[in-house]
Amino acid sequence: MYYEDMDNQAQAFAKRGVEIDLGRYIAGRFASMVIAVFLIITITFFLLHALPSGPFSSERPVPKSVIEALNEKYKLNDPLWKQYADYMKGVVSLDLGPSYRKSGVRVNDMISEGFPVSAKIGGASIIVVMLLGIPMGVMSAVKKDMWQDRAIMFVSAIGITVPSFIAASAFIYVFSSRLGWFPSYGLYSWKHMVGPVAALSGFSIAFVARLTRSSMIDVLQQDYIRTAKAKGLSNISVIYKHALKNALAPVVSYLAPMAATILTGSFVVERIFAISGMGKYFVESVTNRDYTVIMGATVFYAVLLVSFALLADIIHAFLDPRIKLGE
Amino acid sequence: MHSWTPGSNWANRGIAMEGKYKIPAEMWEPIERDEIENENKNLESKGFWSDAWIGFKRGRLAMAGLLFVAAVVFTAVLGPLFFEASMSDQNLKLTNIPPILEIYSVGGDSFVYVHREYKLIEVTRNGQISGRLYPVEDNKDERFRTYSIKGSHVKLDYSPAAKGDGEKYKLTVAGRQAFPLKKVLNKTYLFGTDNLGRDLFIRLVHGARISLTIAFAATVVNLLIGVFYGGISGLAGGRTDDIMMRFVDMASAIPMILYVILLAVVIGNGIRSIILAMGMVYWVHMARIVRGQVLSLKKKDYVASARISGATWWRIMTRHLIPNTTGPIIVAMAAMIPGAIFTEAFLSFIGLGVPSPEASWGTLASDAVDGIGLYGYQLFFPAAAICLTMMAFNFISDGARDAMDPRNGR
């Protein structure tokens, strides 16, 4: 499955017994990041502008003159490469253009309104994933094949298969409609956060638990764990000091994909819980075919995710002493 | 905890035997030994696939998954032939009726079900739906409706609902309060109806057709592109391989779903577009696997030694290359299908799914979300279908992986 592939990548990464200058390393990754983002913007741009009809021809019949005027206003009659160049200039100066559907609103505004909301929930989700997933995985590995392990594996199997929107809906049904413990829409108190965070983090908690478990199982079989026990160290010390540090590598590798999962999850979860975050704006723009917003959001997301990947790499470097700071 | 038991069970201690009996004389003769037979036991398998299938069958979960999928496919393909109604037939009189009905007796042989919207539906004793009943009097201020059912005077008072918790309505038959008689399964609409009165069971089965078709088709497209791309990358090696994989790596930095969304926006709605959109994006995973396989095969010793020992290319292909590559590919395909089902559902949720009146599991789920408080069953069935099918494919994929794992030994 997916995580096997990632596991291999993480292992390959961790086994690199080469000493690398941290500074050069980060610079290299940063350069890759910039290129990646550039590629993405380009691809997205040409993709969206590949439509023969412009963004303003829709199902509703609109008088031609109106379309003409709009095309003029938004410079859609310029040659494609010029539009591209203009757009890139805008991106570099951090201006993502105006919204096509909501006149007078700029994409940047929508982002700055919606993102903090999404970030709050997303950030909380990431923390919950780490705080719950890792200990679950450790417990499962230590008590391998015993009832704790089986219980955790069972629960995580559910977490992995249930898609976020179903989890969200189920949450509302059980906890809001039937039990009335938590509200089902809006974001006004900590109680409002429980549902969305639960729905967003469900999958990742299960995934991290499994990842941690398999990694810990591998680590616990290593010789140096036996040495640690032979030295008379207590079981707790062996697990949490010696084993865990070595087992965390794949989890760190998962950080970037997890950010992506939570991000895409936010599209549906925000809609279901009626939260006005960036996800909701993005979905609306998709439904409305508001191209600049779609583009702008995609660019923003791309930068965000690539940053996470970079962050994960940096953490890796600190975890693995085989990569040292340049001397 | 552990103590030494003299003469313990399986270590035949000579000391304990002291003086027990005399050892017969012939015991002291040397052992006659035959030449030790060839130590290398012949472990040639009957054939890779039959072994793999046997191994697969041993996995209970995997088999359960396979059976479940087979059942779903069977229903999806053949089911609609038996349906009288079609999936898009609307019946606006019978909207939002759940699969389990709590019925009241209103005298004689008549029974009613009280709808969430405070309407009365006539039902037979064992759950067949006769039709909607219309009130004789409909008092909106005082919130009650009266009906005349086979001569009886029935009053449905729904004013308590506004007053808070507790009973939401009161049903009186000929002056006396009626209490629920029993719960019956809805025999007319197995899974209930949606907000347009459409039969949800029929829609679900049709949805199976759509969802599974999309999932399989998209996976096949991914397979083709992935094998092509990965195969070339692996065979070419060197610079070409580097560049091709770099591209894949960078593209993978962004969640695939974003691409799918963008593509769907561009290509438009419809089954074909969704298949195309998914097919154009998820092949990267397959490409990596195929490339990995090709690379490792290029290095395999046994390919070289097979050639040296004079085996024909065909034999090498069938006995070595194909079994070893298709294994991981099959596993990957089985694992991609649940992802495809999920993606389709996700797209539907966002509004990029199959257009009405066609329904996929995703659109069914999406439609159901709005009414989730009152009509939970509308979400339950499509959600269960999605989850169970995804799980079944995951089990199949895991089982296939275990079955083909050469480390499992015999």
Added chain:
Amino acid sequence: MSEKLLEVKGLQTKFSTRFGEVKAVRGIDFEVERGDSIGIVGESGSGKTVTALSIMRLIEKPGIIEGGQILYRGEDLLKKSEREMENTRGKKISMVFQDPATSLNPAYTIGNQVIETIIRNTALSRLGAAMLAEELLRAAGLSESKKSMKQYPHELSTGMRQRVAIAMALSGEPDLLIADEPTSALDVTLQAKILKLFEKIKKEKELSMIIITHDLGVAAEACNKILIMYGGLIMESGDAKDVLTNPMHPYTKGLLGSVPGMRSDSGARLSAIEGSPPDPTKPVPGCPFSERCPHAMKICGLMIPKFYKTENGGRSMCHLLHENAPRHSVEELLGGGRL
């Protein structure tokens, strides 16, 4: 008579694998007296490592110690709680493992790992522990121990890592050090150095040792008593000199015959022992060596021999030493010696 530090009686350890039950140690007895260097010699699969791990109670699922007693200074280790064992390991009995490449934690510095051991097993403060760590590493042969302490395992050579492992094992001032194939991963020159280190430690700290090895040469150099293990049982035991020059067991004889320079009767050709080690899931009811033994008799495949005393104070588990065994076979075995 020296004090008996360790007495192993009837130790039985088995593993439940999916291929069947593996009885790795099938009932062995031996003693370690103060100042001894016991060598446990055998092929891989003979049960020697499992014996060592059993003494340290480091046997984990699917393995289990089934029976016997392990008396350390009179107390049965098999009856102790896990807590008590944690206090025993490192402090009273310590162990060094075979592969220096993997036996140190790659995520922490050498200093960290040694200091942690010291703090666990002595009453020293962190500062004291650091100073002691430096001392110990230097004594073990790392000349620039201060620098080494800040390094990570992967920055040191194999030989240095093994020295670190040894220093770490000794830091708690144990009475008994078990070394599992301490030199197998090293080349010959390093091997010599490590053995010399053991010499030094033995003298300076009056340390008792158990050295596990498949290499008779190592046993010859470093041990004063030798146990020969095969198929989970001890075939022969005794003073090193006696066992090596005057073996009283066909297996020992075979081992010696296959090592150049160690032939007990000079002039005989090098003879490797025929056959392969036994299948651990299908133990023979009799002597485990009977399938490969050139002197095997019918009884050998059916009954496990007694552990007979030999003339120089050692023991040998072989039916040839039974009073009824045919004379000619015995003479072949002993090469002219007598019971």
